[in-house]
Amino acid sequence: MKKLETVSCETLMTTPLKPMEFLVDDLIAQGLYILAGNQKVGKSWLALDICLSIAKGETVLGRETTQGTALYLCLEDSYVRLQNRLYELTDEPTDKLYFSLLANTIGDGLEEQIRDFKNEHTDLKFVAIDTLQKVRSGDEQTYASDYREMSVLKNLAAELGITILLVHHLRKCKDSDPFKMISGTSGITGCADGSFVLKREDRSQPYATLSVVGRDIEGGDIALKMIGNRWTVTEPVKQTPPDNFAFAVHDFMVERGQLKVTATELANELNEHFRLIVPNNMITKKLVQHGIELQGYGVRFVIKHSHGKRWLELTYDRSGDSGDGRTMWASPSCPAATREHEKLLDSSSELGDSLTEGDSKTASGDSSEYAIVNGRPVPITRMNINDVINQCAERLRERIAAERGIVVPEFKFAP
Numbered sequence: 001m002k003k004l005e006t007v008s009c010e011t012l013m014t015t016p017l018k019p020m021e022f023l024v025d026d027l028i029a030q031g032l033y034i035l036a037g038n039q040k041v042g043k044s045w046l047a048l049d050i051c052l053s054i055a056k057g058e059t060v061l062g063r064e065t066t067q068g069t070a071l072y073l074c075l076e077d078s079y080v081r082l083q084n085r086l087y088e089l090t091d092e093p094t095d096k097l098y099f100s101l102l103a104n105t106i107g108d109g110l111e112e113q114i115r116d117f118k119n120e121h122t123d124l125k126f127v128a129i130d131t132l133q134k135v136r137s138g139d140e141q142t143y144a145s146d147y148r149e150m151s152v153l154k155n156l157a158a159e160l161g162i163t164i165l166l167v168h169h170l171r172k173c174k175d176s177d178p179f180k181m182i183s184g185t186s187g188i189t190g191c192a193d194g195s196f197v198l199k200r201e202d203r204s205q206p207y208a209t210l211s212v213v214g215r216d217i218e219g220g221d222i223a224l225k226m227i228g229n230r231w232t233v234t235e236p237v238k239q240t241p242p243d244n245f246a247f248a249v250h251d252f253m254v255e256r257g258q259l260k261v262t263a264t265e266l267a268n269e270l271n272e273h274f275r276l277i278v279p280n281n282m283i284t285k286k287l288v289q290h291g292i293e294l295q296g297y298g299v300r301f302v303i304k305h306s307h308g309k310r311w312l313e314l315t316y317d318r319s320g321d322s323g324d325g326r327t328m329w330a331s332p333s334c335p336a337a338t339r340e341h342e343k344l345l346d347s348s349s350e351l352g353d354s355l356t357e358g359d360s361k362t363a364s365g366d367s368s369e370y371a372i373v374n375g376r377p378v379p380i381t382r383m384n385i386n387d388v389i390n391q392c393a394e395r396l397r398e399r400i401a402a403e404r405g406i407v408v409p410e411f412k413f414a415p
Contacts, residue, residue: 014284014303016291020216023054023125023163025063026240029216030161031193032154034132036168036182041200042208045085046231047128047167048072052089054126055097061210061222062237068125069096071117073103075134088229096123103129105137106149111156118160130167132188146187154191170197178211198224207234246290247328248274250297253316254325260313274329287312296322 022029028050037043053060057067074082082099098121104110118124129135136149157164168188170181178197182189189195194214200207206226213219223234248270253259261269263283270276278286287294287301294300298321301314318325397408 014288016288016295018292019289021066021161023066023068024050024060025065027061027063027212027217028163028165029193030157030163031216032150032157032191033163033165033214034168034182034189034192034195035165035198036170036195037198038170038200040203041198042226042231043167043198044074044077044130045226045229046198046210047130047165048074048082048085049089049230050165051097051126051128052086052094055094056090056092061224061231062233066125067096068123069098069121070126070128071114071121071124072097072099073127073129073135074099074101075103075129076131077101085229103135105135106152107137110135111152114156115160118162124160124162126163126165128165128167132166132168141184143185143187146185147191148187150188150191154193166192179213243290244274244276244329245278245286246293246297248276249287249290249294249314250299250316250321250323251327251329253299253314254318254321254327256314256316258313258315260311262309263312266312284310284312295320297328298322298325 020029035043035047050060051070051072052058054065054068055070057065059065079099079101086093098117104113114127138145153164153166169183171183173181175181178199179189179195181197182195194212194217197211199209199211208224208226208231210222210224210231211220212222224231225234226232252269252273259266264280267278267280267283270278284303291301298317298319299314300317301312304311304313393410397410400406400408
């Protein structure tokens with residue numbers, strides 16, 4: 001009998017683990033997913049668009065993607081139809097998207113075929129199988145058989161670190177819960193990491209609803225509209241604020257080098273230096289969750305217990321810093337900036353008590369000028385108007401390129 005492999009709660013909660021990678025922001029992560037819909041509702045168009053967007057690193061459904069190779073097993077189509085559909089979606093081909101019209105079934109060679117493709121294309125991120133029924137190994141439809149076949153694909157996705165999307169059908173009977181309409185037993189949806197149901201009430205209209213549920217994604221409904229042959233969201237996607245915690249810890253440790261503090265003390269320091277407010281009871285959690293990222297920035301930490309307290313011991317090694325010690329916390333100086341941050345003096349700086357809000361004073365023993373903003377001293381940087389315009393324009397160009405894929409050329413001031 002094989003002994004159970006266990007991990008303690010203490011070890012699990014204090015060990016940095018590689019974070020889950022999302023291929024489509026907040027919608028599709030690594031794992032096994034189901035995309036179900038009625039016949040001719042447009043689910044294959046959506047699956048193809050997702051594959052193409054990941055291969056090209058472009059947005060899909062209003063969300064950013066992680067670029068990588070995609071494989072589309074279009075088992076009910078022909079190359080002629082695929083070619084026509086591709087020209088409907090894009091004018092530019094990509095060398096990171098591959099197609100196959102034939103594949104073996106689950107348990108009878110499919111897994112080996114995908115493994116071989118992964119060996120040939122090491123940056124494989126996404127595999128779409130259209131449809132699930134074409135790779136099933138038998139006609140048996142019991143909970144056990146459904147769960148068993150889904151488990152094979154789920155384990156394969158975990159083994160290879162990829163996402164597998166199964167295009168599937170809905171039953172004809174209607175239900176108030178759209179996920180109960182997915183064909184087969186609950187073993188299919190129960191094993192999958194996430195499920196999508198594409199519903200189109202009136203085929204004469206271009207509108208549809210994509211119902212979403214999953215272990216690592218927020219459930220709900222996404223309103224869609226078919227423009228041309230591409231599904232697009234009808235409402236702006238809620239943007240998740242950037243998490244700058246790792247940047248703040250990196251910059252703080254570049255100055256300190258070594259540090260032994262409690263979680264409360266570190267929270268106070270981050271608030272003091274960066275106006276970054278992190279609850280005391282969240283500090284350890286965020287250190288662990290950002291642990292792999294921090295290691296790439298040369299910051300390591302250990303958690304120790306001593307005298308009834310939990311201590312955080314942090315060290316910084318510039319030789320292991322991918323940023324070579326450069327400041328990572330942004331301090332933009334124009335409204336076009338993507339983050340807001342006031343570059344504050346270190347708390348050890350000695351400033352005269354005569355500084356008042358709106359004043360421009362010189363610190364004792366320092367030629368720099370400071371203004372008081374929200375009760376805090378902020379260094380004054382003097383710039384001419386052309387420099388300010390150039391900085392703002394550059395940030396706007398970056399945002400337009402990132403969000404819309406439009407490259408705006410630099411402008412030149414008239415002589």
